[in-house]
Amino acid sequence: MTEEDDDASDTYEAVFTALAHPVRRRILLTLNFEGGEMTAGAIAAMFKHAWPTTTRHLGVLVSAGLLHPEKRGRTRIYRLERKRLALARDWLDWFQKDPNGTTEGGTRWQRRRSR
Amino acid sequence: MTEEDDDASDTYEAVFTALAHPVRRRILLTLNFEGGEMTAGAIAAMFKHAWPTTTRHLGVLVSAGLLHPEKRGRTRIYRLERKRLALARDWLDWFQKDPNGTTEGGTRWQRRRSR
DNA sequence: CCATCAATTAGCCTTCGCGCTAAATTAAGC
DNA sequence: GCTTAATTTAGCGCGAAGGCTAATTGATGG
Numbered sequence: 001m002t003e004e005d006d007d008a009s010d011t012y013e014a015v016f017t018a019l020a021h022p023v024r025r026r027i028l029l030t031l032n033f034e035g036g037e038m039t040a041g042a043i044a045a046m047f048k049h050a051w052p053t054t055t056r057h058l059g060v061l062v063s064a065g066l067l068h069p070e071k072r073g074r075t076r077i078y079r080l081e082r083k084r085l086a087l088a089r090d091w092l093d094w095f096q097k098d099p100n101g102t103t104e105g106g107t108r109w110q111r112r113r114s115r
Numbered sequence: 116m117t118e119e120d121d122d123a124s125d126t127y128e129a130v131f132t133a134l135a136h137p138v139r140r141r142i143l144l145t146l147n148f149e150g151g152e153m154t155a156g157a158i159a160a161m162f163k164h165a166w167p168t169t170t171r172h173l174g175v176l177v178s179a180g181l182l183h184p185e186k187r188g189r190t191r192i193y194r195l196e197r198k199r200l201a202l203a204r205d206w207l208d209w210f211q212k213d214p215n216g217t218t219e220g221g222t223r224w225q226r227r228r229s230r
Numbered sequence: 231c232c233a234t235c236a237a238t239t240a241g242c243c244t245t246c247g248c249g250c251t252a253a254a255t256t257a258a259g260c
Numbered sequence: 261g262c263t264t265a266a267t268t269t270a271g272c273g274c275g276a277a278g279g280c281t282a283a284t285t286g287a288t289g290g
Contacts, residue, residue: 001163009137012137013135013136013137013141016134016135016140017135017277019131019134020128020131020132020135021128021277021278022124022127022128023126023278025127025131028210029209031208032210038235039236040236040238040239041235041236043172044236044237049278049279049280050279050280050281051236051237051238052237052238052239052240052279052280052281053255053278053279053280054237054278055237055238055239056238056278056279057278059238060277062156071286072124073236073287073288074235074236074237074239074287074288075235075236075237075287076236080210082210082211085207085210085211086207086211087240088207089204089207089208089210089211092201092203092204092207093184094144094147095143095147095197095200095201095204096197096200096204097196098202100184106272117231123268132247136248138248152236154267155264155266155267155268156265156266156267159266159267163249164249164250165251166266166267166268167249167250167267167269167270168248168249168250169253169268170267170268171247171248171249171268174268175247181257186256186257188257188258188259188266189256189257189265189266189267190265190266190267191255191258191266191267191268
C-alpha cells in the first residue's frame with residue numbers, strides 16, 4: 001500500500017517535472033500537432049541549441065513515460081504517449097470537482113466545464 | 116505577440132514547476148480537501164521537515180499563482196486558486212482531442228472521458 | 231570496408247532547487 | 261512595553277538540471 005503510493009508519487013513527479021521545461025512542452029505540442037510521431041532529427045531541428053541537449057530532453061520525456069522511442073534503421077522515432085498526459089490531466093481534474101462528496105467546509109462547489 | 120507568448124510560456128513554466136514537487140502537490144491536494152483555505156501553521160504541521168522549508172514551498176506556489184496569501188492577525192492564510200490549476204488542466208487537454216481539426220496524419224482520434 | 235549520416239554518450243561547468251539552522255519580523259496578550 | 265507565538269528572511273551547502281564540445285556508436289551507400 002505504501003509502495004503503491006510511492007510509485008504513484010514518483011510517476012507524477014516524473015511527469016510534472018518533464019512538463020516543467022519549455023523545450024519539452026514544445027516537443028510534446030509539436031509532436032501532437034504532427035500526428036504523434038517524429039524522428040529525433042526533426043525534433044532537434046526545431047531548436048537553436050545543440051543536438052545533445054535535445055537528446056537529453058528526449059531522455060527526460062521518455063523516462064517520464066511521455067514519449068516512446070523506436071529504432072528504425074539509423075534514425076530514431078519518438079511517439080507521443082497520450083495516456084500518460086491524460087494521467088496528469090486527471091490529477092488536475094480533482095481540483096475542478098467536489099473534493100470529497102461532502103458539502104462541509106464552507107466553499108461552494110461550482111461545476112465548471114461540463115464537457 | 117511575441118511577448119504574449121513569452122508570458123504564457125512563463126506562466127506554464129511556473130505552474131508545472133510548482134506541480135513537480137511532491138510536497139507542493141500534497142499541499143494543493145490537502146488544501147483542496149480541506150475546503151480551499153489553511154493557515155501556514157496547519158500546512159507546515161503536515162510535514163516532518165523544518166517550517167522554513169514549507170514557507171519556501173508556499174512561496175513557489177504563490178508565485179506560480181496557485182495559492183493566494185492573506186494576512187489575518189498574526190497568522191497567514193493561504194487560499195487555493197483553482198482557476199490557475201484549470202489552466203494547466205486545459206493545456207493538457209489539447210492532447211486528448213483532435214490537435215488541429217484535420218484528419219490527416221494517420222492517427223485515429225479517440226474521444227475519451229465523456230464526463 | 232571506408233566514408234558518412236543519425237543520434238547518443240561522456241565529461242565539464244554553471245546555475246538552481248531544496249534541505250537546514252539562526253536571526254528577524256510582526257501581532258497578541260498580559 | 262515585554263514576552264510569546266506565528267511566520268518569514270538570511271545565508272549556507274550539496275546535489276541535480278541543463279547547457280556546451282568532443283568522442284563514440286551503428287546503420288547505409290558507394
